[in-house]
Amino acid sequence: MHELPVTEDILRIVAAHAQQAGATRVTRINLVIGELTSFIDDSIQFYFEMLSPGTPAEGATLHFTRIKTRFRCRRCAQEFEPEGRNWTCPACGALGGDVIAGKEFYVESIEVT
Amino acid sequence: MSKQVTPGRIPVVQKLLTANEQVAADNRDYFAAHNVTVINIMASPGAGKTTLLLATIDALPERRIGVIEGDVASQIDAEKIAETGTPVVQINTGGACHLDASMIRGALPALPLDDLEVVFVENVGNLICPVSFDLGQSYNVGLISLPEGDDKPYKYPGIFEAVDLVIVTKADLRPYLDFDLDRFTELVHGLNPDAPVLCLSAKTGEGLRDWLHWLEERLG
Ligand SMILES: Nc1nc2c(ncn2[C@@H]2O[C@H](COP(=O)(O)OP(=O)(O)OP(=O)(O)O)[C@@H](O)[C@H]2O)c(=O)[nH]1
Ligand SMILES: [Mg+2]
Ligand SMILES: [Zn+2]
Numbered sequence: 001m002h003e004l005p006v007t008e009d010i011l012r013i014v015a016a017h018a019q020q021a022g023a024t025r026v027t028r029i030n031l032v033i034g035e036l037t038s039f040i041d042d043s044i045q046f047y048f049e050m051l052s053p054g055t056p057a058e059g060a061t062l063h064f065t066r067i068k069t070r071f072r073c074r075r076c077a078q079e080f081e082p083e084g085r086n087w088t089c090p091a092c093g094a095l096g097g098d099v100i101a102g103k104e105f106y107v108e109s110i111e112v113t
Numbered sequence: 114m115s116k117q118v119t120p121g122r123i124p125v126v127q128k129l130l131t132a133n134e135q136v137a138a139d140n141r142d143y144f145a146a147h148n149v150t151v152i153n154i155m156a157s158p159g160a161g162k163t164t165l166l167l168a169t170i171d172a173l174p175e176r177r178i179g180v181i182e183g184d185v186a187s188q189i190d191a192e193k194i195a196e197t198g199t200p201v202v203q204i205n206t207g208g209a210c211h212l213d214a215s216m217i218r219g220a221l222p223a224l225p226l227d228d229l230e231v232v233f234v235e236n237v238g239n240l241i242c243p244v245s246f247d248l249g250q251s252y253n254v255g256l257i258s259l260p261e262g263d264d265k266p267y268k269y270p271g272i273f274e275a276v277d278l279v280i281v282t283k284a285d286l287r288p289y290l291d292f293d294l295d296r297f298t299e300l301v302h303g304l305n306p307d308a309p310v311l312c313l314s315a316k317t318g319e320g321l322r323d324w325l326h327w328l329e330e331r332l333g
Contacts, residue, residue, distance in 0.1 A: 002209060002210060002211060002213075002242055002245070002246070005130070005132070005133070005213070006129055006130060009129050009130060009131070009132060010129065013125065013127050013129075014125075017123055017125050017127075018123075021123050023120075023123075036270060036271045036274070037245055037271070038241040038242050038244065038245050038271065039245070069270065074306070082270075084267065085264070085267055087267070087300070087303055095299060095300070095302075095303040096300070096302070096303020096304050097303070099270075099274055099304070105128065105129050105130065105245075106125075106126060106127055106128045106129055107125045107126070107127050107129065108124075108125060108126060109122050109123060109124045109125050109126075110122070110123050110125055111120075111121065111122050111123070112120060112121065112123060113120040
């Protein structure tokens with residue numbers, strides 16, 4: 001449900017950048033979404049198809065790059081990806097770490113003609 | 114004549130939801146100007162958010178408390194709070210799974226902020242979505258009830274990483290459940306070493322003192 005304001009945000013950002021470049025048509029929108037955010041590709045796609053007609057982004061392909069959660073061990077600074085119930089640092093055995101990736105949520109680039 | 118456009122890739126790198134963050138920043142300034150501490154309470158449906166608020170109001174009669182209730186629909190929780198004589202405003206999100214900053218802004222005129230020192234926001238019951246929407250709060254508190262199980266940090270790391278305090282509710286049910294509080298605390302601290310983990314029962318009052326102490330320290 002909260003993908004609606006998000007999609008509006010995407011369209012606003014895309015239109016502004018397309019206009020700035022003097023482009024009339026956007027063919028592709030590259031989004032980066034961290035695994036820790038609660039945003040769902042299909043749902044953004046759904047609202048995109050509903051809201052994009054009549055905008056420069058009409059007909060554009062949405063491309064999602066998903067970023068996996070990454071921890072940095074607080075004891076030994078090793079970086080690793082937690083998997084399910086395995087949050088143990090592979091180097092020293094400490095549990096968990098500072099989240100250094102997985103919270104991304106941005107428009108990376110657009111492709112225009 | 115339209116300007117020539119070179120087809121190609123335009124780098125953007127622009128964060129989403131900045132509109133919400135802007136309104137949240139305005140709310141934060143507004144609360145600061147009124148000297149009001151705002152506590153955003155996030156948890157699953159039925160974790161015991163309203164019950165804890167009622168126990169808190171009961172325990173702190175001298176504190177000037179206000180409440181913002183967020184629910185998909187209904188006034189039920191706001192009515193319970195209103196019965197205590199506490200100023201309360203109900204937000205119905207009409208289907209949305211979280212509160213956002215503009216809903217909070219819309220609710221503010223209904224609260225006598227000049228007369229309040231703390232506002233509790235009971236977010237919509239959901240462990241995922243509210244985390245992504247800053248409201249302008251001073252602190253985030255995550256509640257989890259014992260029956261939900263001690264593996265929740267694995268499944269919903271986002272909320273446990275975002276909160277300033279974790280409260281395990283319904284402590285009176287501990288004899289009947291296999292919730293491993295030590296294991297749970299270890300997991301929470303694996304993600305978020307700065308968040309204390311408290312265990313309390315709003316029904317029996319067990320452990321409530323630790324929560325009130327945490328709160329009073331922040332209200333000054
Ligand atoms: N045994 C026990 N039950 C509790 C406790 N706190 C709340 N409950 C019960 O749990 C149920 C849900 O409590 P609420 O306070 O309404 O939970 P909530 O998180 O506000 O629920 P929603 O607003 O519907 O998401 C009620 O039946 C409460 O009586 C507690 O400390 N111990
Ligand atoms: Mg409630
Ligand atoms: Zn390590």
